[in-house]
Amino acid sequence: MSVLLIVLLFNWGFSQDDNSNSYQKRVLETSEIDLLFSFYNQDGENAAVTGGEGTEELTDATSSIVVKMPLNPDDILTVDVGISAYSSASSSNIDPFDKSSRLASPFSASSGASQSDALVHFNPSYEHSSEDRNSVYSAQAYVSSEYDYFSVGFGGGYTRFFNEKNTQVAASFQVFLDKWNPQYPIELRNGFFDTRITGSGTYNPNFTEFNDETRNSYSLSLSVSQILSKRIQGSIFMDLVSQKGLLGTPHQRVYFGDVDDFFIEEFQLADGVEQLPKNRFKIPIGARLNYYLNDLVVLRSYYRYYSDDWGITGHTASLEVPVKLNDKFTLYPNYRFYQQTSADYFYEKEMAVSSLDFYTSDYDLSAFNSHQYGMGLRYKDIFTSAKVFTFGLKTIDFRFNKYDRSDGLSSYIFSLGTTFVGD
Template identity: 40%
Template sequence: MLLGIGMTGFSQTDKNSLDDRQEESRKKVKIKKSPEDFKDTEVNFLFNYYEQDGDHSPVTGGMGTEELDNVAPSFVVHVPIDSLSALDLNFGVDIYSSASTDNVDYFEINKSSASSMDARVHFNAAYSHTLANSGNAYSILGGASVEFDVTSFHAGGSYTFNSKDQNRSLTIDGLFMNDTWNRIYPVELREPEKEWLKDDVRTTLKLGLSYSQVINKRLQALFSAEVVSQSGLLSTPFHRVFFDDANINDDMATLRGLSHVEQLDDSRLKIPISMRWNYYLSDFVRLKTFYRFYTDSWGISAHTASIELPMMVSQSFIVSPFFRYHTQTAADDFYKFGQASATNTPEFYTSDYDLSDFNSYKVGIGFQYSPVMGIGKFKSPFRKGKVAQFKSIGLRAAYYDRSDGLNAMLVSLDFGFTF
């Protein structure tokens, strides 16, 4: 469930982490790197907090609370192996409490759903290598996550063709994901030996192509396109749908006998196309813009645009206000509560408002404090005689609002160290 919150509709309600750290705006591209550039292991501790509320939960058929709180600490580790190779590790946990998913057992007098509070543990590793002769680079990656009803793993890789002057690059990447579900149905629909959904595995295959170029000293651009194919269990087993024989004012006993398990097509093709433009207005101010067009085989078309303005207040302090706008059409099989026909039942149906038509915006600000000499030094616990450094602190906060009534607050902290 938590994975869906972050990824549905290509991050419609994505949580802003600080992995896109703003000190990058001050770094120059280095064509040749000395061994000294790779002597330190970088470790970032991130603490993300996310909360949302709304009144269109798919767990109760497009009505009811969407309240959710999520605390997500994680570690990101960059380990230089040599001057051409590196290993990146990312591991953490999402701990969430959800009044919405607690309603899987909505019709029980003393409900206690397994999904009311849960944790998702995740781990990712990536190895990257630059080819000395050509300057091209490749990477391979893999990872896994586990929560109460979903076990996932993924693997992938990329290959980048770099120009000799490092001002242009073309990247081809691919990713395979496999999610295995424990199909937990709404309490009133748990019949012995009855499976409402035929699959318990979801597979995702992504192929991407991106091109980046330094156009001049001030302007950098990146264009990307992806094709994402999904198959298998694309419905969420505990999402309810009520047809037009149900009324929102019906009592609980009546509604209990009228609920249905969400049914969605077992295949989906997604195509996002995006571009980024980074323009250095001055040595102290950078303009970051982003636009994405998205379409899929379920009938959704979407446009997303964002703007961010990192400003160097001092050599150590960067402030980054940002704004993001998103609009999309509804999926062909989306129905509000009591809208789908009970007499002429459609083949597929959902009341998940993530698949509805809506507009949304996200506004926020980021802060990055990273003195040239670091914030503090201490003895490294891992390397004898080595001095570790507390390098930076970052804070990012945002408010998210959707036209269907969903709203959210997001806060991220990032503590950077070198060992």
């Protein structure tokens, strides 16, 4: 799932226009089709699958189609369908002993079944606007599936406009009811035996499979947006998120400092998998401030403070500066900084001891800071002069972002989005 969490982070740039212009919402006049594609690549040497040490090499290609259809003057139906196909050297080492010719090592990939997978999602939503266009009601559903995880969700929201649409207040909720299909490290599965095991004594880990394989998430989002002047628009928001169930990842190994080490070739066998509390509460609070500098330049700033009851606090700050080159082309340089503290349960490899209740070596839960910087280019034709069948090409967005983290993880993503509108 972390893969998904990073991809969503990089696609943040696509959502800026929608969020910053939400006070201009109106009922859709004609059908729209969005075609989205992204290619993501990352590398690092702190893989959680191999206990905080090992290759994090991964590639992911995601494509989706979003169709927005006006059902009548007041109602819009949106359907979002997509697939994300990835290849991961890290997750391939759920089973590193795949009988290939290469030496088993956390720093090289196996060719096992967990090396690649695809996630498919289906996300329909419905939106109704009041006759005076000052109230908007919404409802949505969500289903996704991959080889070890299934998710189903639903939600709804209400938006109210005041002061001739200069003020917007919004509230929404989401519920996700998920289920793991655990893929435990191969050496922890019943019946595992290999004559190549080396170490002092007999390899016999004290491991018990999880009896609760569900993960439920509940969130409430609140926001207020205000046009402060002819040049300034600001908003503040807060989310309340509660999670319950299996919040760890069943295939992420842990190595204890007080347990003997065992190996097959260069691969260290797991002492267990990460154990995390069954409850987590998160509170992100943030603000946006957009400043219209002149006809060519707009400043879009963002700040968010994050805190949870696992001990993590985080700060996010970003700035995007759209520069209008002419009536059709706009450049979007952007920069994002993030810093967080470590979770109470994070330990580097072999720093945890077996008597602890909770432990993980997932560096996503460690203390780190990160920098993301990139550039986007948008083509916009309000007259939709270019046609594909009966649909006119309205916009093309191309973005590139580079991400670097202080623990050595680095990645980049190319994103392409196009919008077509019906006649």
